[in-house]
Amino acid sequence: MAVERNLISGSLAMLVLKLLSERDMYGYEMIETLRARSQNVFELKAGTLYPLLHGLEDKGLLDVYEQESAGKIRKYYSITKQGRGHLEKKKKEWKEYADAVSQVLAMGV
Amino acid sequence: MAVERNLISGSLAMLVLKLLSERDMYGYEMIETLRARSQNVFELKAGTLYPLLHGLEDKGLLDVYEQESAGKIRKYYSITKQGRGHLEKKKKEWKEYADAVSQVLAMGV
DNA sequence: TTGACATATATAGATTTCCGATATAACATA
DNA sequence: TATGTTATATCGGAAATCTATATATGTCAA
Numbered sequence: 001m002a003v004e005r006n007l008i009s010g011s012l013a014m015l016v017l018k019l020l021s022e023r024d025m026y027g028y029e030m031i032e033t034l035r036a037r038s039q040n041v042f043e044l045k046a047g048t049l050y051p052l053l054h055g056l057e058d059k060g061l062l063d064v065y066e067q068e069s070a071g072k073i074r075k076y077y078s079i080t081k082q083g084r085g086h087l088e089k090k091k092k093e094w095k096e097y098a099d100a101v102s103q104v105l106a107m108g109v
Numbered sequence: 110m111a112v113e114r115n116l117i118s119g120s121l122a123m124l125v126l127k128l129l130s131e132r133d134m135y136g137y138e139m140i141e142t143l144r145a146r147s148q149n150v151f152e153l154k155a156g157t158l159y160p161l162l163h164g165l166e167d168k169g170l171l172d173v174y175e176q177e178s179a180g181k182i183r184k185y186y187s188i189t190k191q192g193r194g195h196l197e198k199k200k201k202e203w204k205e206y207a208d209a210v211s212q213v214l215a216m217g218v
Numbered sequence: 219t220t221g222a223c224a225t226a227t228a229t230a231g232a233t234t235t236c237c238g239a240t241a242t243a244a245c246a247t248a
Numbered sequence: 249t250a251t252g253t254t255a256t257a258t259c260g261g262a263a264a265t266c267t268a269t270a271t272a273t274g275t276c277a278a
Contacts, residue, residue, distance in 0.1 A: 003179060009118055009235080009264045015213050028226050037216055041209035048265050050228055071274070075228075098207050100150035104124050105200060107146055118264085129220045136256050139257075157236050159257055181244070 011050060012044070014053050017061065018078040021087055027053060027075065034080040053077060121153070122155065122161060123199040130196055136162060136184065159202040162186060170195050 019030055027049055034042040058064045059101035067076050079087070128139055143151040146180055165171045170192035177184050188196070 011210060012264080015210070016127070018214055026226080034213065037213050038209035039212070042213075045230080045266060046227070047267070047269095052264085054228090062214060070225095070274085072226075080125065093211065094214075096150055098210070099145035101124070102206070103181055104146050104151075105127055105144065105203075121236080135268095136257095154237055155253075155256070156238070156240095156258080161236090163257090179245090196255080 009096060012048070013056060014087065014094060015042070016049070016052065017079060017083055017087040017090070020062065020077055021084060024076045024078045026069075026077065030077075035075070040065070056083070119199070120203060121157070122165060123196065123203060124151070124160065124166070125158070126188060126192055126196040126199070129171065129186055131194060133185045134180075135186065135188045139186075165192070 015034060016030060018031055019025055027046070031044050031046065031049060034044050053062065057064055057077075061080055063078045063080055065076055065078065066073050068074070070107065124143060124178055125139060128134055128142055134142065136155070140153050140155065140158060143153050160162055162171065162173075165188075166173055172187045173190055174187070177183070182185050
């Protein structure tokens with residue numbers, strides 16, 4: 001694929017980075033925020049998110065720190081400069097892919 | 110996911126069904142047509158397409174017949190009534206998903 | 219106060235999609 | 249005759265995501 005193979009499924013990483021580009025969040029908060037913003041289309045599972053976050057951290061796209069909030073220690077994730085660069089690239093690829101799909105679906109009979 | 114898990118990668122099956130909803134085609138023709146319509150964004154591999162076609166046939170979404178064309182026996186694929194129903198459903202899901210992604214990307218800062 | 223439910227993080231195993239590599243074969247053209 | 253294009257096919261593997269499971273805390277109602 002001219003658009004990376006992982007783009008489509010990989011859109012989840014893009015969405016997470018997008019949320020973190022606005023403000024630091026902890027995992028559970030991302031699940032709830034994505035659900036709300038997408039009108040319940042994205043029902044991200046914890047078993048999907050946490051391995052994804054660890055992977056993004058390993059790649060240097062996110063930083064993590066612990067912070068108490070409402071009596072609980074939570075893990076907050078923060079996007080790095082490299083992460084912002086990655087997000088821009090992924091947004092461009094998503095647009096390219098979505099436009100191509102529209103193109104194919106619209107043409108013909 | 111409210112949108113089926115396979116939707117996104119599964120968009121490939123949708124695109125193939127879309128082509129066949131216009132006219133019968135053989136495998137290689139689908140690869141070339143998808144490439145052309147998407148301005149080279151979709152570079153579908155033979156190793157992806159043929160197993161996909163066999164799977165769609167097993168599910169009753171496609172029929173196959175052999176026909177000579179330009180001195181060669183080619184396998185033409187034809188979409189079934191069930192296949193058309195499946196295509197409509199997938200198109201709706203794609204739209205739902207793509208809109209949700211746009212929503213998340215557009216909001217916030 | 220006890221049980222149920224929501225919050226919060228985490229890992230292991232399984233499934234699905236798709237690609238790379240490889241194989242075969244016919245035709246076109248240089 | 250050699251090379252490239254057309255055409256179909258399978259196997260094995262990588263990557264993304266889900267299911268199931270585990271753990272622990274806070275909250276609220278019975």
